[in-house]
Amino acid sequence: METQRPFHFRTTAPDGLILYHGVMQHNATDYVAFELIDSHLFLIINLGSGVVRLQTTAMKVSDGEWHHVQLDRLSRTGSVIVDAIKIDFSTPGVSANLIIDDPIFIGNVPNNSIVYP
Numbered sequence: 001m002e003t004q005r006p007f008h009f010r011t012t013a014p015d016g017l018i019l020y021h022g023v024m025q026h027n028a029t030d031y032v033a034f035e036l037i038d039s040h041l042f043l044i045i046n047l048g049s050g051v052v053r054l055q056t057t058a059m060k061v062s063d064g065e066w067h068h069v070q071l072d073r074l075s076r077t078g079s080v081i082v083d084a085i086k087i088d089f090s091t092p093g094v095s096a097n098l099i100i101d102d103p104i105f106i107g108n109v110p111n112n113s114i115v116y117p
Helices: none
Strands: 002-009 016-022 030-037 040-047 051-055 067-074 077-082 085-090 104-106
Touching: 002 016, 030 067, 040 067, 051 085
Parallel strands: none
Antiparallel strands: 002 067, 016 030, 016 104, 030 040, 040 051, 067 077, 077 085
């Protein structure tokens, strides 16, 4: 199954959730998220058989400027492009599908209720 998620963001906050798409429960096994840690953008993805946490930028992106992000995934492999810089990834295990019917949350989730590994 294929996933494509293009988006733009800008922020001056060094830490926080940018995007979350996954099951709305603790210990969700299928999700994709982008978060800021110390002003660097990270991809966190779990297709049900293991988590990948990938730092997508060497540069700090909490600079108040607009940044373009593109997530492309086909089965267990994919890439993240941030401001024209591409990073490839692959997920562990045998699961190849992102099984989610829940909405996509931008910037936050209701009541900060999601805790993903």
